[in-house]
Amino acid sequence: MRKDKSSFWPSYVDIMTTLFAIMLVLFAVTYGRFKVKERQLGVLVNEYKDIINVYSQVDSIDKSKYYAYDSLYLKHTLTVSIAYQDKEYNIKDKLAEDLTNKQLADKKREDIRQAGILVQRTIQNLEKIGKNSKNIKFLVIIEGQSSKIPFNDNDWQNNETLSFLRASFLKKFWTEDCGLFKHTSENDINSKCEIIVSGSGEGGVPRYYYTGKGKGISENPSDDIYPTINDVPAKQFTAWKNVEIKNQRFLINIIPIIGNIDVTKEKFNAISE
DSSP, X not given: OOOOGGGHHHHHHHXXXXXXXXXXXXXXXXXXXXXXXXXXXXXXXXXXXXXXXXXHHHHGGGGSSSEEEETTTTEEEEOSOOOBSTTOOOTTTOBGGGGTOHHXXXXXXXXXXXXXXXXXXXXXXXXXXXXXXXXXXXXEEEEEEOOXXXXXXXXXXXXXXXXXXXXXXXXXXXXXXXXXXXXXXXXXXXXXXXXXXXXXXXXXXXXXXXXSSTTXXXXXXXXXXXXXXXXXXXXXXXXXXXXXXXXXXXXXXXXXXXXXXXHHHHHHHHHHO
């Protein structure tokens, strides 16, 4: 019995039409998912750009004469040399120069004021960058350091508390005497910036160490030949003290807080929906 070949082509066409329809559906689904992933990737790209802008803005303060960036410890050091009267912490009237050269003391206070203005300008620019992103906030940490020169070593009067008081009064000088930082989280609920004061005392990094040879100074802890004042020979005490005084300084750390993962998930879910 001969097969009817005339029925082959209609069946073939039906099969090909069905396969084409399946491929079309698969293409539509794949393309839709691709577009979702593309938009999700766009969210990540935009957040990455925000992060780059944030770090670029933070790094900009080191282009001034008031700050230097320590690439090893990722901190910004206030380069204005500040020496206090013995056991004092108020910048307003207790700098060492207030006893000997009031004009020089006022010049240092003006430099400190300009350094504060630069931090405020950086904060304002960061606020603009993060204005449309609830996923970016900032911490400005004013960190005080102290020398190892003894200061009434007890629970309430020591170099740890002294370094904190100096950092606290630097903030007070900037806010009260210079009128800076009026729009931070302390006084503006919409601000993305919080200012924190800390004191690292005789610890903290970076620090200067007395080496007893060559230039006599290093930033490498392993070069510290006299860990405490009791180890310092009398004939080297003045040189050691001059190095330690350099540790009476401030570090300004502007730290972007990038990231609540739930915020990114919300953005992703909104796109996929």
